[in-house]
């Protein structure tokens with residue numbers, strides 16, 4: 388189990404993570420969803436001990452990442468946004484090195500490397516230099532490196548960035564496979580990505596958690612209708628009076644239907660203001676029935692998860708706070724490659740004020 392309590396990361400006056408608290412239960416796949424710059428990478432970097440927090444605590448299976456970093460990190464495998472790989476090593480050498488750093492006992496290393504080579508489908512390129520691998524294969528090496536030794540918690544930052552659709556499907560399948568035995572946390576700004584693999588979605592915006600639920604429940608938040616179209620045999624005044632009496636949290640547009648005495652009514656419900664226990668269709672039906680005003684047709688439109696997400700972050704967007712905001716509901720994310728070269732993949736200590744992570 389992971390507990391994140393009141394986490395804050397202040398980058399010189401800019402709050403990248405703003406008093407974030409959540410709990411991650413074992414054996415599920417969690418998705419961190421949020422626009423660019425929402426604070427996903429920063430949160431993951433703190434959770435995995437890559438960088439320090441300004442305030443707050445992270446407990447990994449009861450071990451505080453700051454106070455017991457060795458114990459806590461043993462429980463985690465991490466694939467950062469840019470996988471740290473030695474381009475002059477072969478895949479085998481890199482994975483052996485990762486196994487050594489993870490302190491996997493020497494006699495178990497060969498087996499551990501073999502297991503992740505198979506899982507990440509790297510057998511045929513195991514003797515190749517990383518420098519000569521495609522972006523997709525490098526990402527697989529990064530993934531293999533993160534899961535070597537199969538720690539109970541696997542954290543993946545934007546695991547499919549820059550991959551082609553076939554590679555995305557392959558990585559997703561691997562993540563689902565991992566999710567059968569491990570707790571997996573992955574970040575993405577692509578909705579279809581998280582809804583395809585995750586049991587639970589946490590939506591982060593401007594460093595704050597704005598929603599946390601199963602994909603089904605997030606959709607259900609607006610179930611019944613996000614909008615409704617009706618034909619009602621009544622005058623505009625009767626319609627408005629009846630709807631006002633039931634205090635609907637909706638924008639109402641009444642127009643001519645084209646048929647004498649019948650109006651067309653469009654309702655757009657405001658998110659989060661509908662009572663999930665109440666079926667708004669029944670409320671409307673009885674309100675008009677009580678007035679002896681016949682509803683001739685009623686059609687409700689369910690909000691898609693995408694609409695829920697957009698609705699939740701609409702405020703941030705309209706504030707124009709983060710103009711790098713970009714949601715891709717479908718398809719591929721933009722390629723974010725950088726030569727990771729000879730970065731040291733050794734476990735790095737947590738140092739206060741360490742700010743080397745670039746946006």
Ligand SMILES: Nc1ncnc2c1ncn2[C@@H]1O[C@H](COP(=O)(O)OP(=O)(O)OP(=O)(O)O)[C@@H](O)[C@H]1O
Pocket residue numbers: 398401402403421422423424425426427428429430468576742743744745746
């Ligand atoms: N080292 C740093 N110094 C200063 N500001 C930073 C640093 N790293 C990140 N930030 C800022 O913190 C905010 C959160 O960044 P972060 O990378 O965590 O977001 P993200 O949700 O992972 O976005 P993306 O999907 O674009 O990676 C951004 O506004 C970013 O500009």
